[in-house]
Amino acid sequence: MRLAPYLVGLTLAGLVLAPLLLAAAPAEAATRGLPSGLADTRRECSACHVLYPPELLPARSWQALTSHLSTHFGEDASLDAPTTAAITKYLVDHAADSRYGSRDVMWHLSPTQTPQRITDMPFWRSIHRRLLQPGVGTGPGIRTAADCARCHDVRSE
Amino acid sequence: MNLRPILLLAFAASLTGGATLAATNYASERAAIVARYAAEAKQANPNFHGFSADAGKAFFLAHPGTGRPETPSCTTCHTTSPRNYGRTRAGKQLLPVAVSRTPARFTNLTKVERWFKRNCNTVYGRTCTAQEKGNYITFMESQ
Numbered sequence: 001m002r003l004a005p006y007l008v009g010l011t012l013a014g015l016v017l018a019p020l021l022l023a024a025a026p027a028e029a030a031t032r033g034l035p036s037g038l039a040d041t042r043r044e045c046s047a048c049h050v051l052y053p054p055e056l057l058p059a060r061s062w063q064a065l066t067s068h069l070s071t072h073f074g075e076d077a078s079l080d081a082p083t084t085a086a087i088t089k090y091l092v093d094h095a096a097d098s099r100y101g102s103r104d105v106m107w108h109l110s111p112t113q114t115p116q117r118i119t120d121m122p123f124w125r126s127i128h129r130r131l132l133q134p135g136v137g138t139g140p141g142i143r144t145a146a147d148c149a150r151c152h153d154v155r156s157e
Numbered sequence: 158m159n160l161r162p163i164l165l166l167a168f169a170a171s172l173t174g175g176a177t178l179a180a181t182n183y184a185s186e187r188a189a190i191v192a193r194y195a196a197e198a199k200q201a202n203p204n205f206h207g208f209s210a211d212a213g214k215a216f217f218l219a220h221p222g223t224g225r226p227e228t229p230s231c232t233t234c235h236t237t238s239p240r241n242y243g244r245t246r247a248g249k250q251l252l253p254v255a256v257s258r259t260p261a262r263f264t265n266l267t268k269v270e271r272w273f274k275r276n277c278n279t280v281y282g283r284t285c286t287a288q289e290k291g292n293y294i295t296f297m298e299s300q
Contacts, residue, residue: 049247074227074246076275147248 037090040083048075050149054094055101056118062091064114073117119145186264187256191294193266197287205288213296216289223282231280239300255300263294 034042045051054062066088070078079087092098096105108122109115118124125132131145148154191208199205218237220230227246228234234251235243240258243251252259263269269290277285285293 046249048245049249070278074225074279076278078275079271144246144248146246150248 035090037086037093040086041090044077044079044083044087048077049146050154052118052148053154054091055096055098056105056121056124057091057095057115058097058101058106058109059092059095060114061116062088062095065116066091117146180260183260183264187262187294187298190263190266190269191291194287194291194294198291201287208288208291208295210292210296210299212289213292213294216293217296221281224278224280225282228276228279231276233280239297254297256298257300262297269294 032039041054042051057065065072066084069084070076094100096102105121105123107126115121119128128145195205195208198208217231217235217239222229234245235241235254239255240253242253245251252262254262256262273285273290273293277283277289
């Protein structure tokens, strides 16, 4: 067996592979190859919080939320216009009142209401009563009701 | 003669070499961003004398009181040591800002500009100067 070709091949493979492996930051790796709206949504929204499922708010809520990202719950989450548009489209297309949604999520939500927090949705409040008691949500146990991953197995990216 | 150990060793060595190359790549990408801020800073101030890690540290630890109440300081989310993992107010873990801990930090200009824009706005209530951005990166490179 001649060693040289294998050595050369493996060495080249390592030199090429290592930077590729290192460059693939987790967030970017998780969105590679996805349709742009979904990829943008996962990459940008999950930079700060768990990826809230689009089907937990109606389309009008997502439109309202993404119309003022520079004042996003006390944060400046501003994005360039094309990325904002792609994310808005994905969220609206998969909203609670889209064909991907469920009547249960829209339960008791008045058509005149446009909640900007999932925690303001009547369905959420009815099944998370324990989290609505005074004092809960600020203690060491549950930091914030926005942190679904504290109790649920949800995607973080 | 069993060739397997030699081949494995060669592969491991080249992976290490590749990793070093990648790190060098990060360093040169970061240097390009710092150089850009240096050029901007020089344009704004002819007496510009380079960036300071100490000034960057003070900037990072400061509580300027001019931003939003939810985020009085960089340390609100990033903790007082850039080598620590941080946490957003919504509970998501943040990778350390220190370059020694997260080598890919400050290597993508679009991303760097986006986050300076957002976080300078929320913590300082204004945009940051090129001098401040350069100081900040220089501090994080020293950490």
